Amino acid sequence: MGRPPAVRRWLLALSCVAGGLPAIPSAFAQTVPDAGSTPAADDGLWGRDTLFGDLGGIRSRLGDAGVQLSLQETSEVLGNVTGGVHRGAIYEGATLATLSVDTGKLLGIDGGTINASAFQIHGRGLSATNLDNLNTVSGIEAPPSTRxxxxxxxxxxxxGKAAIRIGQQAADQEFAVSQYGALFVNSGFGWPTLAAIDLPSGGPAYPLATPGIRVKAQPTDALTLLVGLYNGDPDDNGSGTSFRVDKGAFLIGEAQYAVNGDGDGLPGTYKLGAWYNSNRFADQRFDDNGLSLADPASDGVALLHRDDWGLYALADQMIYRVPGTKDQGLGLFARIMAAPGDRNEVDLFVNAGASYKGLLAGRPDDTAGLGVVYARIGARARDLDADVAAFSGSGRPIRSGETVLEATYQAQIAPWWTLQPDFQYVFSPGGHIPDPEDPSRPIGDAAVLGLRTTVTF
Incomplete structure (x- = not known):
């Protein structure tokens, strides 16, 4: 008996990527090159840090002048073999180019760094195409653009105890970041799903940076404090060059405490944070007259709330280190974020998991991971679903929440190249929303298979 057409298409796409399409790191958090360093000596194709090496000495000469250039490409195929709105597979990719300048070396301004980066995003996302779920299955899924x-x-x-950063920035590069969660493909392990859904345009996070200012202070070796102030809605003209500062304010602060950073014990980092947005936010159930938005007598104009805010906590902790190694072993992570349910579709977000580097003998740089992400629909949004069912007399599903389990393995083929097979299972896509092809039933749970490959040029 032959395979179903959707499965055959997915296998074909998977084989194309396995054949050599290039890609980018698993967690889409930008790493700023160290402009003060000089590239290491070329150790041959399989030992060098980048695919193209020192480019005949060009990178070394630029490094000596304080200039670092980086180019990374991510390509992946993802397909849902069961569930979702439709079954099938997609290809998507993103290219990240970064320029970093040490102003001390190049301009004589000690302690300064200039950073510029740009994306070329291509392909189409599986969540938008096939699943309609909350926790986007890939951290690089975004509308195609060059920006x-x-x-x-x-x-x-x-x-070095403090620093100030001014210009176009993305908060997800520094705030609410989990070291061990960075391994995973699902976007919920990066910028929290709650913020991505509730904040205007998803907040200042990939692929939307916005003008802002960030202050960092490190009063002790263990304690780091971060505060960032950004434009309240990073929506722009599609090229990333609108530089708007007139859409309210987004303020975020975070305290980080590191334990055993000296290397003697098992290292860990614990973070507490809060954010505030000054824009107006629509009530999830009531209109401006106090009626349910589902009521036929409603004017359909949602009650507006002033401001929005959220709190979060995060922990990364190594619990076992392979003897004689620096970073091989088992690390655990957990993160929680909450926000008011009257003005937010998602009012609670939790993720947790484990990451093990060097699990297989002879593969010291490979990393395996198992994680879970949960996003809960707020009570007022759930009540609106119940109102819709009551006023329409239909048996429409009522949203509750969405859970995603992910198992992944990142194989370090060379310092510049990784391959990462991935499996995700999405429970109640969209939080148990109606299937658009049959509103009387929810979208079916989805099993997602994928392969990501990363190349640093």
Whole structure:
């Protein structure tokens, strides 16, 4: 008996990527090159840090002048073999180019860094195409575009104990970031799903950076404090060059505490944070007259609330280190974020998991991971669903929440190349929303298979 057409299409796409399409790191958090360093000596194709090596000495000469260039490409295929709105497979990719300048070396301004980065995003996302779910199955899924990402200047102060960064920035590059969660493909392990859904345009996070200012202070070796102030809605003209500052304010602050950073014990980092947005937010159930938005007598204009806010906590902790190694072993992570349910579709977000580097003998740089993501629909949004069912007399599903389980394995083929097979299972896509092809039933649970490959040029 032959395979179903959707499965055959998925296998064909998977084989194309396995055949050599290039890609980018698993967690889509930008790593700023160290402009003060010089590239290491070329150790041959399989030992060098980048595919193209030192380019005949060009990178070394630029590094000596304080200039670092980086180019990374991510390609992946993902397909849902069961569930979702439709079954099938997609290809998507994103290219990230970054320029970093040490102003001390190049311009004589000690302690300064200039950073510029841009994306070329291509393909189509599985969540938007086939699943309609909350926790986007890939952290690189975004509308196709060629766009400026970040463009900022940072100045180190007080002997490196403080720094200020000014310019176009994305908060997800520094705030609410989990070290061990960075392994995973699902976007919920990066910028929290709650913020991505509730904040205007998803907040200042991939692929939308926005003008802002960030202050960092490190009063002790263990304690780090971050505060960032950004434009309240990063929606732009599609090229990343609108540089708007007139859409309210988004303020986020975070305290980080590191334990055993000296290497003697098992390292860990614990973070507490809060965010605030000054824009107006629509009530999830009531109109401006106090009627349910589902009531036929409603004017359909949602009650507006002033401001929005959220709290979060995060923990990364290594619990076992392979003897004689620095970072091989088992690390655990957990993160929680909450926001008011009257003005937010998602009012609670949780993720957790485990990451093990060097699990297989002879593969010290490979990393395996198992994680879970949960996004809960707020009570007021659930009540609106019940109102819709009552007023329409239909048996429409009522939303509750969405859970995603992910198992992944990142194989380090070379310092510049990784391959990452991935499996996700999405429970109640969209939080148990109606299937558009049959509103009397919810979208079916989805099993997602994928392969991501990363190349640093």
């Amino acid at each position: 400026l990402f970040e463009l900022w200047y940072e100045q180190s102060l007080l002997g």
